[in-house]
Every structure is written in structure tokens, then in C-alpha cells.
Amino acid sequence: MNLYEKFILPRLLDCACGLSVINEHRAEITQQASGLTLELGIGSGLNHQFYEQNKLISIVGIDPSDQLLRIAKVRSEKSNVSTQLYRAVGEKLPFQDKTFDSVVVTFAFCSIPNPLGALKEIKRVCKPTGQLLFCEHGLAKSPQIQKWQHRIEPIWKKVAGGCHLTRDIGALIKDAGFSVKKMENAYVHAAPKFVGFLYKGAASPNI
Numbered sequence: 001m002n003l004y005e006k007f008i009l010p011r012l013l014d015c016a017c018g019l020s021v022i023n024e025h026r027a028e029i030t031q032q033a034s035g036l037t038l039e040l041g042i043g044s045g046l047n048h049q050f051y052e053q054n055k056l057i058s059i060v061g062i063d064p065s066d067q068l069l070r071i072a073k074v075r076s077e078k079s080n081v082s083t084q085l086y087r088a089v090g091e092k093l094p095f096q097d098k099t100f101d102s103v104v105v106t107f108a109f110c111s112i113p114n115p116l117g118a119l120k121e122i123k124r125v126c127k128p129t130g131q132l133l134f135c136e137h138g139l140a141k142s143p144q145i146q147k148w149q150h151r152i153e154p155i156w157k158k159v160a161g162g163c164h165l166t167r168d169i170g171a172l173i174k175d176a177g178f179s180v181k182k183m184e185n186a187y188v189h190a191a192p193k194f195v196g197f198l199y200k201g202a203a204s205p206n207i
């Protein structure tokens with residue numbers, strides 16, 4: 001890990017992901033979480049303020065970044081939501097099968113090196129009655145925007161911590177063995193279209 005990745009990138013991610021235009025989307029997804037909830041790729045804990053505490057047992061957050069987990073710890077301590085944080089990757093979750101009632105993932109499938117592997121792990125640790133709640137950015141529907149996403153992605157990945165622009169999040173979720181119960185696509189208001197095409201919704205594991 002170089003100095004940029006260690007000291008600058010975590011702060012940049014916290015600022016970029018903390019933009020207020022995303023908050024309404026974060027709130028809509030996290031407020032549906034209930035019971036024992038895993039937040040995968042929790043980052044700096046920006047979703048904490050939006051969880052509905054009375055619906056939760058607790059939140060278990062995982063992320064591979066020590067720097068971001070440190071910020072998430074401060075945010076979780078300021079909230080009243082019971083939280084445990086672990087350094088781990090989504091592709092190898094340190095939890096038993098069928099543990100969680102809800103799994104929340106926001107703006108993380110873009111950065112996870114093997115998103116299909118992580119989704120298969122989510123399916124494993126999610127209870128059969130549980131749900132995956134997601135809000136992600138990815139491949140736009142418009143061929144014109146897609147062209148720009150493919151052009152920009154190689155540089156973008158280098159400066160934005162491995163963030164991909166061209167992942168079809170809906171297809172990945174289905175390929176991993178989930179039924180998508182609802183999914184909405186929208187552009188984030190006032191964000192550049194190449195990075196602002198959202199996939200937002202809920203899915204349940206196929207049994």
C-alpha cells in the first residue's frame with residue numbers, strides 16, 4: 001500500500017461517499033434493515049445515521065481498510081446502534097452459514113475485487129428468510145454513457161481505490177443466486193452520469 005492509498009484515499013472516499021446528494025438513497029436502503037444486520041464494505045460508517053435502531057438487533061460491519069474502520073468506529077460510538085466491526089474481505093466472510101437477517105451493501109460492489117465471490121458469501125451467511133439490501137453505482141443503460149464509462153474506468157480505478165464503473169450490479173446479484181424483489185435505476189442528482197447510475201433495491205437468496 002502506497003502513501004496515497006494509506007493516508008489520502010480513505011479521507012477522499014469518506015468525503016466523496018458522504019456527499020449529501022447520496023443521503024436520500026442511503027436512508028431508503030438502510031431503513032429497511034432489521035434484526036441482525038451485516039454491513040459489507042462498511043467503509044467509514046456513513047450509513048450509521050440512517051439505520052432504524054428499533055428494528056435492529058445489532059450491526060456487524062466488515063471492511064478490509066483499517067483506516068476506514070477507525071473512522072467507522074468513531075461514527076458507531078456516536079450512534080446508539082450496537083455495532084461490531086471486523087477487518088475482513090467480502091469474498092471470505094468470517095461468519096457461520098445462515099447468520100444474518102439483513103445484509104446491507106452500499107457503494108462497495110464497485111470496489112470489491114471479486115464481487116460475485118462476495119455475493120456468494122452473502123448468500124451463504126444470509127438466513128433463507130433474510131434479505132440483501134443494496135444501493136450501488138454501475139453500468140448505465142445508455143450506450144453513450146457506457147462508452148464513456150469504459151473509456152474512463154482504467155484511470156478511475158487507479159485514483160478511486162479500485163472502483164469500477166462498468167459493473168452490471170443487477171446481473172451480478174442474479175448470477176450469485178438471488179431473486180431480485182425490487183430494483184430501481186436512477187442517476188444521482190447533479191453527479192456526473194458516468195459515476196452516478198444507481199442500482200437500488202432488495203433481493204432474497206434462492207433456496
Ligand SMILES: C[S@@+](CC[C@H](N)C(=O)[O-])C[C@H]1O[C@@H](n2cnc3c(N)ncnc32)[C@H](O)[C@@H]1O
Nearest residue numbers: 017041042043046065089090106107108111112
Ligand atoms: C466507495 S467505498 C464505500 C464505503 C461504504 N460502503 C459507503 O457506502 O460509504 C468502497 C468500500 O469497499 C471496501 N472494499 C474494498 N474491497 C473490499 C472487499 N474485498 N471486501 C469488502 N469490502 C471491500 C473499501 O475498503 C471501501 O470501504
